[in-house]
Amino acid sequence: MLRNKKFKCLALVLIFILISSSLVFAEPVQKDLFNEVSKDAIFDHIKALVRADEDNPNGVDNARVTGFPGEHMAADYIEEQFKSYGLEVERQEFPILAFLSHGTEVSVSGTVYESKSFTFTPPTAEEGVSAELVYANLGSQEDFEKIDVRGKIALIKRGTYTFYDKTQNAAAAGAVGAIIFNNSTGIISGTLGSPTDIPVVALTQEDGEELVKLLNNSEVLEATIKAMTELEDSFSQNIIATLKANRGNKDAQTIVIGAHYDGVDVPAANDNASGTATMLEIARVLSKQKLAYDIKFIAFGAEEVGLVGSWEYVESLSEKELGNIVAMLNMDMVGVGNTMGVMTVSENAKSFIADLAEVYIKKFGHRYNRGTSSASDHAPFESYGVPVVFLNYGPDPYYHTDQDSLDKIEKDKLYNMGSLVTAMIYDMAKTPMPKAERGRKAKVNKYHNPETPME
Structure with missing residues (x-):
């Protein structure tokens, strides 16, 4: 009971500080951070991830299908960007069953x-x-x-x-x-x-x-089904970049910022080149700051076939490593739509970072909804009791269609999300807080719920 009271007091104090208009965004460093976040840089990352060129200005189909060469090329690109920011980078490889569709045909009589x-x-x-x-x-x-x-x-x-x-x-x-x-x-x-x-x-x-x-x-009625699909044993990988805490604090807690980089058999510009690209820009900007937390930027592979990359990562951690994660922020589909989504898996989740996201969104003046979803890479973290927030933009009428292409991306949405998360993480990470209580462990299936695709 004492622990709960201590946590509630901490949360109330933190939220009071953030809501105070005299303190939020007051530091000159943070104003410089806003100016440094570049929507054009984010857009250029998306362009690279959808493999746009003169012949395919809006990207190519099968740009980053899980387990196929496009996904592996994207992993190389992401690793190269992280290294250029001076971050420590590692790969976590895991086997998967790769799937690719070359089309279907259904005829009835x-x-x-x-x-x-x-x-x-x-x-x-x-x-x-x-x-x-x-x-x-x-x-x-x-x-x-x-x-x-x-x-x-x-x-x-x-x-x-x-x-x-x-x-x-x-x-x-x-x-x-x-x-x-x-x-x-x-x-x-x-x-x-x-x-x-x-x-x-x-x-x-x-x-x-x-x-x-x-x-x-x-x-x-006589029906004919033709399915031109491929199934083959392959691999995917998580690209994990670490920005170490100031002065190499060995006892520093960790904040995880994640986004999946694989896609379905379309250019997959919004889902989820947009989230990955925004994460890369946030990593670039924050890499120049001295922070009190270790920040792990994780580009997850194999999300589209069941959150495989994020499950692999979470289940690879020791109990101590898992307990050291103070919060996880996930970005998925952040370049199309008019309303930000602030989500956890469970409606009654204990998530101070989701509450803080609401505070920041209100301060920035963005339209938003609070809701629930288990259909992205925050879900495995919440299943282990890590406080999470899943941020996105919506609605996206092009979700999982061949219209999810570069020309649909709205640059102002990229900047809105990039500047919001940069400010939020910077404020969280500049001063160490007492370790927060674990959130409630959510019950999460090991695959997307096929009946409730993310919308």
Whole structure:
């Protein structure tokens, strides 16, 4: 009880200091920091990460797909930038199953529908898989007990159950393929978490509901699924750069600033070249300052296939190292939208850094929402009780589409996030605080929840 009172007093004092208009942003050094954060420098990093050139001015598809050469090239670029700032850099490599889609095709009784593969969808033969289409509602085990899908393709509505469970339920019932249609506008971009026994592709809500109506009218429909996908054993890596505390304080606590650098099979400019690029600029600016904390800047690999990089990092730490992390700040998708998001995994999370982010956003005059999300690299940290904040901008209508390209990036949003985080971390790290109480440990699945992709 005494410890809780001590922590609450500390938090109240810290927030009072930060809210005080006579103290926040008063130091000339910090004003210089604002001036030094460059939106053009951040944009140039994004340009490099999406591999934009004269022939592809807005970036290339498959720019940084997890486990493929583009991601490895990005890791080299990030390491080179960190080293140029004089930071200590290390790589943490880990094996993964790499997935790449070269497209899908779905036709039903001669009509071709817009479709998309789920991450880890196994490939079909060149001619695809053809069979009668059967509606399986939400794809629960009970749904499949009511119908015969042996040797057929199951049409399944999104909702309630994970994409993986729906597909494996279909396979267990004897289906040779599955089609999952959305329960909202647009087409699904999701992950299965791991390969399924049968191919599965996504359709839009409109097309799925049209097919359900035809089946309910007793029409017999023949469907063909073609999935041109690759699955191969590969590796990814975290790039970890450390700005050591002033005078090499061996007992210094650590603040982690993170952003994932891999992407899906598009240019992936906002998701998440924007967060990685902003982190690089923050690292450059803060590298010139004398701070009381060790600052670790971590570019996480393999986020898009289940937060693999951040799980690898957190689970590699000793209990002492984990306990030494005072806070973790994650940036993901910070270049598109009109509202900042301030998020933790749990609504009731004890996170002083999320509370401080709100204070700073208000002082800067930015529009924001407070909410929850487990769909990015802060989640593994919160699962171990580290106070976290996940910062982003939204909404992003181009999320996980081929429109997530360089021309959609808004430079003023990059500057807003970069200057905000630079100021916040500088103020936190210039004076050591008593060690804060651990946050509540959040229950986090080891993969993105496929039913709730980040929006």
